Amino acid sequence: MAGEQAYHRGGVHGGGSAVGEEYMRAIRGDDDYHNNYYGQQQQHPMGVTVTKAVAAAVAAGSMLFLSALTLTGTVLALVVATPLLVIFSPVLVPAAVAVSLLAAGFVSSGAFGAAAMGVLAWMYRYYVSSSGESSSPPGADKVDYARARLDSKAHDVKNWAQNRLDQARTQ
Numbered sequence: 001m002a003g004e005q006a007y008h009r010g011g012v013h014g015g016g017s018a019v020g021e022e023y024m025r026a027i028r029g030d031d032d033y034h035n036n037y038y039g040q041q042q043q044h045p046m047g048v049t050v051t052k053a054v055a056a057a058v059a060a061g062s063m064l065f066l067s068a069l070t071l072t073g074t075v076l077a078l079v080v081a082t083p084l085l086v087i088f089s090p091v092l093v094p095a096a097v098a099v100s101l102l103a104a105g106f107v108s109s110g111a112f113g114a115a116a117m118g119v120l121a122w123m124y125r126y127y128v129s130s131s132g133e134s135s136s137p138p139g140a141d142k143v144d145y146a147r148a149r150l151d152s153k154a155h156d157v158k159n160w161a162q163n164r165l166d167q168a169r170t171q
Helices: 002-008 021-028 033-038 046-130 140-170
Strands: none
């Protein structure tokens, strides 16, 4: 019983699948499947083979016809549209450039507006958090560190300038 279950799961013959070995060989199209399973190779009737060939030829022919029809339509549209594009190109090219610039302007305006709103929201959270009402926003510790360093450097520059002025007065 256990061997039969392993056989159906494909474990005995190394298939490793949940389907039987013969079924998997039939799906893969192994050449000797019919010889081993049926004892002899079965032949399909000639009518089935002819019917399959005719159906494949009809499908291929109709697809080839649709492909040729599409190519013909594309070439005709190009033949008709090319003179129109040449005639109207002094109008169409500047219009396309203007529309592209307008679209780029609107998109960048929206992006800059969204970025400004994000910065304003961050600043609001930063100032609210410094009063102790909520937790600090991301990056607030870096801003505080940068502020402290700038303050320290400004103090150092002020002391250096004051020292140089005192040296210049004493000479």
